[in-house]
Amino acid sequence: MNLIGPKAYINTGRLKQNLWNIRRHVGDRTIMCVVKANGYGHGAIQIAKAISREPGIIFGVFAVEEAVELRENGLENDIFIFSRMQAEFIPKAIELNLILNACAMKDLGALAQYKTEHQSVPKFHIKFDTGMTRLGFDQKDQNEIFSFIKESVLKPQGIYSHFATADEGDLSYAESQLNQFNKILETSKSYEIEFTYIHCSNSGAILNVPEAYFNLIRVGMLLYGVSPSDEVPMDVDVEPVMSFCGPIVNVRKVIAGTQVSYGGVYTTKKDTNIGVIQTGFADGFPRPWYEKGFVSYKGQYFRIAGRVCMDQLMVDFGDTEPEEGEEVLFFGKKDGNEIPVEMIAKEIASTTYILLTAIHGRTKRVVI
Numbered sequence: 356m357n358l359i360g361p362k363a364y365i366n367t368g369r370l371k372q373n374l375w376n377i378r379r380h381v382g383d384r385t386i387m388c389v390v391k392a393n394g395y396g397h398g399a400i401q402i403a404k405a406i407s408r409e410p411g412i413i414f415g416v417f418a419v420e421e422a423v424e425l426r427e428n429g430l431e432n433d434i435f436i437f438s439r440m441q442a443e444f445i446p447k448a449i450e451l452n453l454i455l456n457a458c459a460m461k462d463l464g465a466l467a468q469y470k471t472e473h474q475s476v477p478k479f480h481i482k483f484d485t486g487m488t489r490l491g492f493d494q495k496d497q498n499e500i501f502s503f504i505k506e507s508v509l510k511p512q513g514i515y516s517h518f519a520t521a522d523e524g525d526l527s528y529a530e531s532q533l534n535q536f537n538k539i540l541e542t543s544k545s546y547e548i549e550f551t552y553i554h555c556s557n558s559g560a561i562l563n564v565p566e567a568y569f570n571l572i573r574v575g576m577l578l579y580g581v582s583p584s585d586e587v588p589m590d591v592d593v594e595p596v597m598s599f600c601g602p603i604v605n606v607r608k609v610i611a612g613t614q615v616s617y618g619g620v621y622t623t624k625k626d627t628n629i630g631v632i633q634t635g636f637a638d639g640f641p642r643p644w645y646e647k648g649f650v651s652y653k654g655q656y657f658r659i660a661g662r663v664c665m666d667q668l669m670v671d672f673g674d675t676e677p678e679e680g681e682e683v684l685f686f687g688k689k690d691g692n693e694i695p696v697e698m699i700a701k702e703i704a705s706t707t708y709i710l711l712t713a714i715h716g717r718t719k720r721v722v723i
């Protein structure tokens with residue numbers, strides 16, 4: 356016996372098409388598909404399984420636990436871990452072929468020590484901070500880092516950095532980050548250190564900064580068919596992978612002047628049908644969207660009536676009488692209904708990253 360509730364339909368056909376279109380755009384490069392945070396709310400395992408056999412795919416996760424989960428579900432691709440490496444990850448990384456992220460001298464020290472003690476070392480990439488001021492070595496320390504790598508005969512598989520503003524209209528900061536990264540690459544050459552992978556691009560850079568593709572691109576949001584921001588030209592054709600829907604569990608006929616939901620901030624203007632939808636903010640529905648928000652049902656749009664509750668929300672269907680058990684679409688694109696998540700993010704001053712990763716609670720992911 357299962358409560359009916361919200362569903363996130365995951366369209367793997369669109370996911371693959373998005374990947375193929377991204378590949379056509381960036382050319383013959385390795386693609387790191389970012390499936391951290393449960394695949395941006397889409398379900399990391401389902402997403403990874405759908406594309407794991409495409410050529411040249413690496414997965415990017417944040418936590419070592421996320422990588423272990425992929426391995427436990429039979430995924431054999433290389434997996435890169437974005438979080439700062441911890442020395443205790445090293446044996447696990449070797450055992451499961453995980454790629455670690457070295458971004459401080461202490462990390463290189465731990466890798467060198469492990470190598471001395473065990474004559475083996477996991478794959479790892481070195482990260483330089485070029486302006487995000489998050490993880491990464493400072494450019495000013497590059498000589499010390501490259502000397503240490505040479506002396507301890509460590510062989511990083513990759514070198515990378517991360518843009519702070521690649522999805523913005525003004526690209527001057529991204530360009531200065533790229534310049535810095537290119538200088539670091541020049542220095543590495545003077546130490547005769549070679550990298551299998553050099554990478555800098557996220558979705559924003561894929562759309563905005565082709566000079567930053569190097570030989571691997573990291574892609575999250577665009578793969579899920581969503582624009583990383585409203586400032587980038589969307590010149591890669593993608594379609595939303597997730598359609599977030601909720602079931603109508605009750606239809607109430609109410610008269611004009613009826614208050615709906617907490618606080619009574621919504622009052623019906625005429626006699627109308629109020630639908631109760633079994634989805635709330637505990638399931639990932641963006642609560643602030645109720646003020647201007649609407650849902651799509653059979654190709655038409657209907658206003659959200661009053662405040663979104665923890666588990667339910669109400670919709671004003673006017674003269675339309677929906678059937679109990681049918682679904683409304685909150686965002687995505689399905690069965691003639693379409694509401695871009697980008698539009699909701701903009702209207703409520705949020706981001707697509709926040710809205711998608713918020714999908715949780717009782718929401719069931721259904722692969723279609």
Ligand SMILES: Cc1ncc(COP(=O)(O)O)c(C=O)c1O
Pocket residue numbers: 389437517556557558559573574575576577583
């Ligand atoms: C280091 C790093 N690379 C790549 C990505 C993917 O970014 P996007 O979803 O914009 O493609 C992220 C996402 O947060 C990230 O942290």
